Amino acid sequence: MEFSVDTTPKQPSGCGSLAGKGFGTVFFGLFFLMGALFTVFILGEAFKQLAPWWWPATDCTILSSGVGDTGDDQHPYRALVRYRYEIDGRAYESDRVFHSDRGTPSFDRARDRAARYQPGGAATCRVSPDQPALAMLERRLPWIVFAVLFPLIFVAIGGIGLYATWRGSPSGKEQAVESISQKASSGRGHKVLVFMGLTFVVVGVAVFVPMTGLPAIRLAASLTWEATPCTIVGASMRSWSTDDGTSYRADVLYEYRAGGRDWRSNRVDFFSFLTSGRDNARAILDRYPDGADAACWVNPGDPSRSVLERQFRPKHLLGLIPLVFVIAGGALANHGRKLMGLRRGVEETEIGKDVPAHGPLILKPEVGPVGKVGASVFFALLWNGIVSVFVWQAWKAWESGSPDWFLNIFLIPFVLVGLFSFGVVGHFLLALANPRPRLTLIPGSPRLGDALRIEWVFTGRAGRIGHVRIFLEGREEATYQRGTDTVTDREVFTTHNLIDTGNDWEIPKGTAEIIIPSDTMHSFAADSNKIIWEIKVEGEIVRWPDVSQNFPIEIRPTRVEDF
Amino acid sequence: MMLTLQTTNGGTWFKPGQLIEGRASWHLEGEADAIEVRLFWYTTGKGTQDVEIVRRLRVDSPDTSGHHDFSIRAPKGPYSFSGKLITLAWAIELVVLPGGETKRLDLLIGPAPVEVDLA
Numbered sequence: 001m002e003f004s005v006d007t008t009p010k011q012p013s014g015c016g017s018l019a020g021k022g023f024g025t026v027f028f029g030l031f032f033l034m035g036a037l038f039t040v041f042i043l044g045e046a047f048k049q050l051a052p053w054w055w056p057a058t059d060c061t062i063l064s065s066g067v068g069d070t071g072d073d074q075h076p077y078r079a080l081v082r083y084r085y086e087i088d089g090r091a092y093e094s095d096r097v098f099h100s101d102r103g104t105p106s107f108d109r110a111r112d113r114a115a116r117y118q119p120g121g122a123a124t125c126r127v128s129p130d131q132p133a134l135a136m137l138e139r140r141l142p143w144i145v146f147a148v149l150f151p152l153i154f155v156a157i158g159g160i161g162l163y164a165t166w167r168g169s170p171s172g173k174e175q176a177v178e179s180i181s182q183k184a185s186s187g188r189g190h191k192v193l194v195f196m197g198l199t200f201v202v203v204g205v206a207v208f209v210p211m212t213g214l215p216a217i218r219l220a221a222s223l224t225w226e227a228t229p230c231t232i233v234g235a236s237m238r239s240w241s242t243d244d245g246t247s248y249r250a251d252v253l254y255e256y257r258a259g260g261r262d263w264r265s266n267r268v269d270f271f272s273f274l275t276s277g278r279d280n281a282r283a284i285l286d287r288y289p290d291g292a293d294a295a296c297w298v299n300p301g302d303p304s305r306s307v308l309e310r311q312f313r314p315k316h317l318l319g320l321i322p323l324v325f326v327i328a329g330g331a332l333a334n335h336g337r338k339l340m341g342l343r344r345g346v347e348e349t350e351i352g353k354d355v356p357a358h359g360p361l362i363l364k365p366e367v368g369p370v371g372k373v374g375a376s377v378f379f380a381l382l383w384n385g386i387v388s389v390f391v392w393q394a395w396k397a398w399e400s401g402s403p404d405w406f407l408n409i410f411l412i413p414f415v416l417v418g419l420f421s422f423g424v425v426g427h428f429l430l431a432l433a434n435p436r437p438r439l440t441l442i443p444g445s446p447r448l449g450d451a452l453r454i455e456w457v458f459t460g461r462a463g464r465i466g467h468v469r470i471f472l473e474g475r476e477e478a479t480y481q482r483g484t485d486t487v488t489d490r491e492v493f494t495t496h497n498l499i500d501t502g503n504d505w506e507i508p509k510g511t512a513e514i515i516i517p518s519d520t521m522h523s524f525a526a527d528s529n530k531i532i533w534e535i536k537v538e539g540e541i542v543r544w545p546d547v548s549q550n551f552p553i554e555i556r557p558t559r560v561e562d563f
Numbered sequence: 564m565m566l567t568l569q570t571t572n573g574g575t576w577f578k579p580g581q582l583i584e585g586r587a588s589w590h591l592e593g594e595a596d597a598i599e600v601r602l603f604w605y606t607t608g609k610g611t612q613d614v615e616i617v618r619r620l621r622v623d624s625p626d627t628s629g630h631h632d633f634s635i636r637a638p639k640g641p642y643s644f645s646g647k648l649i650t651l652a653w654a655i656e657l658v659v660l661p662g663g664e665t666k667r668l669d670l671l672i673g674p675a676p677v678e679v680d681l682a
Contacts, residue, residue, distance in 0.1 A: 179665035181601045181656045184614040476681065478610030478648040489609055491647045493681040521679045524641045526613035529606045529649045531641075557640040558674055560580035 024165035032158025038151035046142035049099045053139050055126040060085035060135070062117045063093070067110045067264075073238040075103030076251060077266075079113035085125055087132040094125075098138040105238075107253060107266040108304070185527065193336030200329025204322045212319030215270035222270070222310045225297040230256035230306075233264070235290040237281055248277060250284035256296055258303035265296075269309040271316050317385075324382060339527055361444025363535065363551040369436065372428045380421035387414045431545040435460035437470075437537045439551050447556045449518035454498055454535060455511045462508040465539040465547060470512070472496040474520060474555075477530040494520060498535070507539075522557045565590040566666035568600075568657045576671045579639040583670070587657045588630040597660045598622045600633050604641060604672075608649045642673035646681030 060083045068080030082095045097113065104110050117123055117137065128134040234253035239246050253266045268284055288294055288308065299305035367375070390411055397404045435458040442453040456470060475492040498512035524531040533555045539547030570585040577583050587600050602618040618635045635655075644651050653670040673679060 179656055179658055179663050180605050180614055180654065180667065181603045181616050181658065182663055182665075183605075183612065184603060184616045474681075476646045476648040478608060480609055480611045489648055493646055519675070519679065521642060521644045521646075521681055522640055524651070526606065526615065528611035529608070529613050529651070531644075531649075557579060557642065560639050563578045563580060563674060 021165055024161060028158045028161030028165060030158070031154050032162060035151040035154025035156075035158055039148055039155060042144060042148045042151065045100070046145040046148075049140055049142040049144065051128075052099060052126040052136050055128055055136075057124050058085050058087065058127045058135070060123050060125040060137075062119055062121045062123055064119050065114045065117045067107060067114055070103035072103055072240070073249075074240040074247075075105055076238060077105070077107050077110035078103040079110045079117075081114055081117045081137060083117070083123060083125060083135075083137065085127065085135060087127060090132070092127075092133055092135065094133070094135045096134075096136050098136050098140050105249065105251075105272075107264060111264065112304070190336045190339040193339065194333045195336075197329045197331070197333025197336060200325050200332060202329075204325030204327075204329055208319070208322035208326065211273045211322065212271070212316070215272075215319070216316075218270045219310060219312065222297055222299070222307060225299050225305075225307075225310070227295050228256050228258055228298040228306070230254045230294050230296040230308075232288050232290055232292045232294060235285050235288055237278075237285060248281040250281035250288075252284060252288045252308065254288070254294065254296060254308065256298060256306060258298045258300075258306075261303075263298075263304055263306065265304075265306045267307045269307060271313075271319065273319070321385075327378070359442070359444060361441045363439040363441055363553065366534070366550040366552055368549075369428065369432050369434065373425065373432060376421065376425045376428050380418070380425050383414075383421055384418040387411070387418050391415065427545050431547075433460075434541065434545065434547050435462045435465060435539070437539075437547065437549055439470075439535060439537070441535075441553060445554055445556055446516060448516055448520065448522055448558045451513060451515050453511060453513045455509075456499075456537070457509040458507065458539075463504060464541050464544070465507050466542055467502040467540040468507045468547075469500045469538045470498040470535065471500070472498060472514065472516075472533065472535055474531065474533050477532055479528040516555060518558060523554045564592050564659075564664060566657050566659070566664065568655060568666045568668045570668070575669060576673075576676045577637040578674060579637055579642075579672060581637050582634055583637055583655070584632070584634045585655070585668075586630050586632050587666075589625065589628065589657070589659065591625075591627045591659065594627065595625055595659045595662065596623070598625045598631070599656075599658045599660060600631065600635075601656045601658060602635050602653070603656065604643075604651055604653045606649055606651050608646075610649060637672050642679050643671045644673070644679035644681060650678075652678075 063082040063084055065079075065081045068078050070076055070078045078101060079097055080095060081097055082093060084091055084093050086092070123137060125135045125137050126139060231254060232252060233255045234251070236251050238249045238251045241247075249272075250268065251266055252268050253264060255262060255264050257263070268288075294308060296306045296308050297310050390407065394404060394407050394411060397407070438457045438459060440455040442455070443450065446452045452472075454470070458465065472495065473492055474494045475490050477488055477490050479486060479488040481487070494517070496514050498514065499506065499510060501507065521531050523533050533553050535551045535553060537547060537549045537551070541547065565588075567588045568585065570583065572584075583602065587598070589598060598621070600620040601616050603614060603616040605614040606612055617638050620631070620633050620635070622629075622631050641651055643653055653672045655668045655670060657666040658664070671678060
């Protein structure tokens with residue numbers, strides 16, 4: 001058989017192609033340019049922070065030390081340390097502690113930093129060899145360099161987009177022919193999935209730890225702290241402009257006596273990230289007016305550590321939201337890892353890389369009863385957590401006497417879904433008490449045409465099951481994009497009953513055997529198309545959630561030697 | 564430009580493990596970086612298309628006219644099959660790089676001379 005075709009290239013329709021390339025170039029070029037600009041800016045800032053590491057060390061004398069007000073509402077406090085040093089016989093004075101010292105919202109932090117430098121004491125400062133008037137007491141690691149990851153995402157998107165826009169089509173030649181094998185995935189997409197998932201995990205952890213994790217640990221540690229009288233010496237509403245409008249924070253400075261001396265602090269509670277907002281700030285200022293007496297909690301081991309409020313509030317649960325990123329990122333990375341494994345699996349189907357036949361295999365359910373509860377609880381908490389924010393707004397509008405009818409009606413379906421999700425949680429919680437099937441497959445990794453034996457045992461009160469059906473199912477699964485949704489269609493192509501009985505002596509345990517047809521399709525898994533084989537267990541329990549578990553199995557192709 | 568792809572015995576059905584032998588011939592109008600003979604499977608149907616190259620034979624800096632005899636063992640899976648949602652087919656392609664000009668020869672790989680029918 002011989003095939004011969006004229007593959008003379010056709011001319012592409014230049015207009016649309018050029019317009020598309022032009023749009024792609026501008027779109028992705030902007031991404032690339034903006035990302036590159038921010039990258040350069042951040043790297044420049046990081047270099048400035050790094051510079052003092054090469055400046056010569058110089059002896060200096062601390063003249064004064066304390067906490068100063070920066071006049072900036074966002075970072076109102078700063079360690080104000082004045083020091084003197086000499087260069088080439090000339091005396092210089094400076095109050096710069098480190099590069100980019102913009103202040104801090106925490107009085108404690110500024111106070112602790114200032115406390116390192118006692119007036120009259122000696123210290124080592126770093127002086128710029130080019131500008132002797134420029135000196136710093138501390139060298140800091142340029143942590144800002146990690147912020148470069150964010151604009152680099154834009155650089156990567158822009159770069160990949162530009163590459164894809166112009167890749168391999170310098171002329172119209174390639175577009176004139178259609179190669180299917182050119183569409184084969186190189187597997188890079190799966191690695192990108194893993195990378196994106198891990199990025200989500202890192203970002204989620206990076207947000208969760210300072211926002212919720214550490215505050216929760218500090219809150220727990222503060223349970224041993226001692227109640228101490230304190231006086232509010234300053235209470236003001238701090239506000240500053242952000243990209244999203246104006247941010248507010250209550251700044252309550254209080255004074256207390258502990259360990260034989262007076263201390264000041266402005267720590268109201270440990271969850272400062274979650275107590276921002278004008279209403280929150282106003283409520284705090286109402287509780288702690290200027291000049292009022294209050295009780296604060298002081299660490300007896302380190303009296304410099306104190307807090308005004310140490311109770312847990314329901315709104316602190318909002319701090320768990322970053323964990324959604326961690327879980328979603330983990331799932332994404334795991335999915336990408338599995339897809340990479342699938343590619344390896346396909347390669348292993350080649351001749352000479354056969355795997356040995358397996359003995360008995362105890363099957364694992366696709367999703368166990370505890371997994372179903374976990375997934376449903378996660379969904380219910382996430383869904384209702386988000387919806388409750390809007391319900392709260394609606395409720396406040398009701399309370400104020402001016403209900404927002406549009407919001408109320410709009411929320412009805414979302415609230416119904418939320419209520420239904422709690423019903424699903426209840427269903428799966430009840431199902432936890434169900435007898436659980438344990439299946440053993442012999443052989444563990446059967447081939448088409450093999451005799452397959454399945455042993456089942458129900459643990460728990462199997463007598464509650466009135467009817468059971470265990471069957472082998474083969475189905476196609478095709479995943480595709482419909483608009484912005486990813487949809488998976490399923491089509492069962494065969495089922496084989498192993499047992500279908502209501503006899504109570506047959507249900508608790510038993511064995512069944514079938515011959516897997518040799519003229520059907522073996523297990524197959526690609527990115528979007530799959531042939532899935534499963535053993536399904538369905539048990540009916542009167543007036544109780546039924547037993548329903550799926551156990552995926554792998555059916556391999558016929559042995560090559562058998563052809 | 565002329566590309567031809569043929570199996571030795573003219574057959575297009577191969578059992579898993581069987582040798583697929585044939586010849587790829589080309590007559591190019593200019594120089595090419597390489598010529599590849601690829602054995603691969605691909606899906607069609609409702610799902611997003613999956614394509615997987617399982618064997619790739621490469622001839623770097625080929626003459627403008629020439630041929631390459633290939634011998635590839637058919638993998639043990641996946642079988643060629645057709646269902647209600649998915650069809651999986653095998654093929655060999657002769658691809659000129661970097662241009663991508665292509666000649667394709669459709670194959671059937673499976674235990675029987677017809678694709679596995681799931682519909």
